[in-house]
Amino acid sequence: MSVVAEPRLALLGGGFSTDDDGLLDDWLLGHVRAPRPKVCFLPTASGDAPAYAEQFHAAYDARACEPSVLPLFRRDRDDAALRAFLLAQDVIYVGGGNTANLLAVWRVHGVDRILRAAYERGTLLCGISAGANCWAEGSHTDSFGPLTHLSDGLGLLPGSVCPHYDSEPGRRPSYREAVASGALPPGWAVEDGAAAVFTDGRLTEAVTRTPQAGLHRVEPDGDGGAVEQAHPCRLLDGARRPAPPV
Template sequence: MKKRIIAIGGGENGRQGYPYETAEIDQEIVRLCEKENPKLLFIGTASNDDSNYFHSMSKVFKKLGCIVNNLSLTINNYTEDDIYKIITQSDIVYVGGGNPKRLLELWNEKKIVKILDDASENGLILSGLSAGSLCWFSYCNSDSLKFNNENIESIKQDGLGFIDAVNCPHYDNKDNRKNELKAMMKHLPDKVAIALDNCSAIEIIGDKYRIITSKTTANAYRTYWLNNVYYEEIIPKTLEYSNLTDLIVHPKNRK
């Protein structure tokens, strides 16, 4: 079965006291499943399994008809068999935001990457926001170090490689993210980055993709270096799907 991934750049997604900004994207995640009451598994590793985060997301997706479960890797001492059963009995995985370094280290330690990979080939939908968006790509523009020192720049971090490109969330945030991505991509001359504003997402089904948003001003961008020139191109928002290869293959590597 074709891999289905929805990677969200950011946005408020149900926290008490904040506007709910990602409704249309969340609705698309559920619609993509094509089940009346899909089983959604929230994974909050990047936020240290913050209980308030889970409760907020649980409310959001229960309203969309989902049966919501929680995989609390930093709290519960699951066996590999436990993790396998919990993941493979789900229809959708939604990975929350937070510290992507913590997320990827613990996922590798708990050996859940192959489980997610195999399960997604059998129909499991992979989705997530911020750190939960970064993880699916080969590389990411990560703010992991800023959790200890906000003055430290974002770093290049290896992801899972399910999508062979770089990912940068929160691209419209005023925290120097654009300049940091530009500098990082200088060291990845053969790669393309998918930069996502808050309230924008890339939806991937097999070898096809489209950009979806929950705010009209939100955009997604394709960025790369070519002949010492840095390109930043808005990716069109259309209802139709386009070829993923055309998006993520660097221009100089095209045949």
């Protein structure tokens, strides 16, 4: 009798598209049992930008995996082939870009339903920025220009997600306000450099490639505001530690 892995997804605050040390990419692959995992990159949120796909291949071709890129703006698979291809992956990695556009394109092609099936089978779903936002019930996004809330995610992760929590002006106060007002449900704020794995919706690991980056839980405080709680993050081996005092 085969054992089906628990459903897992990862929120990434970095990786091949932003970092030069490869720590989060190596950490991500360390969560896959297959000796040579199949890793599929979906650059949908960037409009299938060729340079983004090239970045992915440059980072993953040299790793012990079978990398591939799935474009949807010039689709070459029918529904059955698309489903078979995605369900055969060990990791599905979603790139950054426009969260609202990403979700709309996926729904037109039925990719949202396939990803849910892949998740339930144990494929590790992950992504950065829009690729982190998409898995939750709602997210904090600049898909429409100004920072705002989007209550329209896939709902595989309960609550909401906010990427770039520490690096983009206005992210922190805007997300806290959205949670405080009820525009977004309580959720997870990811700083650039941090990452987290959720198993069946529960946080099971949080890591960081820099001592400064972290993961925060943001919830209403019951008095019209919001409160955030920092979760401990393990500093990845090889990360740059602060210089000792002189």
